[in-house]
Amino acid sequence: MAPLLSRGPRTVVVTGASGGVGRATARAFAARGDRVALLARGREGLAAAADDVREAGGTALVVPVDVSDAKAVDDAAQQVADAFGTIDVWVNCAFTGVFARFEDVEADEYRRVTEVTYLGYVFGTRAALRHMLPRDRGTIVQVGSALAYRGIPLQSAYCGAKHAIQGFNESLRCELLHDGSGVRTTMVQLPAVNTPQFDWVLSRMPGKARPVAPVYQPELAARAVVHAASHARRREYWVGGSTAATLIANAVAPGLLDRYLARTGFDSQHDEGEQGGTVNLWAPADGPHGRDFGAHGRFDDEAVDHSPQDWLSRNRARLGTALTVGAGLVAARGLTRLVRS
Structure with missing residues (x-):
């Protein structure tokens, strides 16, 4: 049986920590008193995230890195180990995307989304395992999405990457179980979340990009990630009633869901108005002359921070x-x- 993670302060690495779910997750671990290493590209967001961690009661380490660079991720992991001694939890959360019809996404854009959103998880997991396997303990949390099982229109690159993470994580989990390893991996499948991504993704839609309702606050996702890190014997967590409903419907009647999304999936993902000029596909949205976007997007008026399904899942x-x-x-x-x- 794998040893349980310590209930005391842990060393936690969070990729994509400068904004959105990653930012909220870093803050949630810090509230436990953990040492939190913040990995992302944007220096403005990372500096603000470090302030959040310290204010919440944790210890912060800022490590600027592009997760699509395997060597840079390895070096970042070593920097964390040198600073804190160990790596107990690694949370893969960094991503990017393009909102557009498949035929309107350029080849290099598709490649970039795949390198960040899929290979970033692969490289992060490999870096974590190099430090966890010799100790025979540690937890890797893959932050996923309902879109890891159910593709939707206008997000083919992101959906493909999330599907790939699901498959790779299942394969790795089987290998760790075969070896009797004390290292655990689990995946947290999220619903639509109120994050700044909808203002900084590359979009070729007629209006502003938006999440498909219902929308949840990033703190709900963060609570699920922190719980999963301490209960990683369970292979997967579903967060939000919409995630559960989508995955069940897709398992029972995927063809019917195809037709439903063909009718509703376009209008439900855009708002009126012009998409902003900030795009984070090739460079961080918050620099060098940008701003800190924080954890929340522009949907606070409709987003909720609780879900009965999430409570049932965790309990x-x-x-x-x-x-x-x-x-x-x-x-x-x-x-x-x-x-x-």
Whole structure:
């Protein structure tokens, strides 16, 4: 049986930590008192994220890196190990995307999305394993999406990368189980989240890009990631009722879902108005003369920070025990009545 992660301060690496879900996740780990290494390209966002970590009670280490560069990611991991001694948790969260019809995405743009969003996870996982396998302990959390199972229109590059992460992670998990390794890997499948990505992705849509409703706050995603890091024997977590509904519908009636998304998937992903001029595909959105975008996007008015499904997902073992105990009590009462009669 794999040793459990310490309940005390841990060393946690978060890629994509300068904004969005990665930023909220770094803050959530810091609230535990963890040492948090912040990996991303944007220096403005990284500096602000480090302030967030310190304010939340953690220790911050800023490591600027492009996750599509395998050697740079290896060097970043070594820098973290040199500073903090170990790497206990590695969270892969960095990504980029293009909102456009497939035929409107250039080959180099498609390659770039794949290198960051898919290979960035591969390179991060390899770097983490180099430090975790010799110790026979550690956890790798892959931040995924409902789109890892269910592709939608206008995001073919991103959906393809998330599908690839799902397959690669399953393969790695099988290998670790075969070896009896104490290193764990798990995946957290997210719903639509209110992050700044919709203002900085490359878009060729007629209006502003937006997430498909319902929209959740990044703190909900962050709580799920922190929970998964401490409960990584479970292979996967679904976050949000929309994620559960989408994945179940796709498993039961994928053809019907194809037709539904063909009718609704275009209009549901754009708002009125002009898309902003900031694009983070080739360079960070926050520099050199940019700004810190933070964790939240422009959808605070509609986003929610809780989900009954998320609570059930994180507490299903406790719920199962309660149901078992309840069933036992009912059965015992019935037996008592039968004996008395």
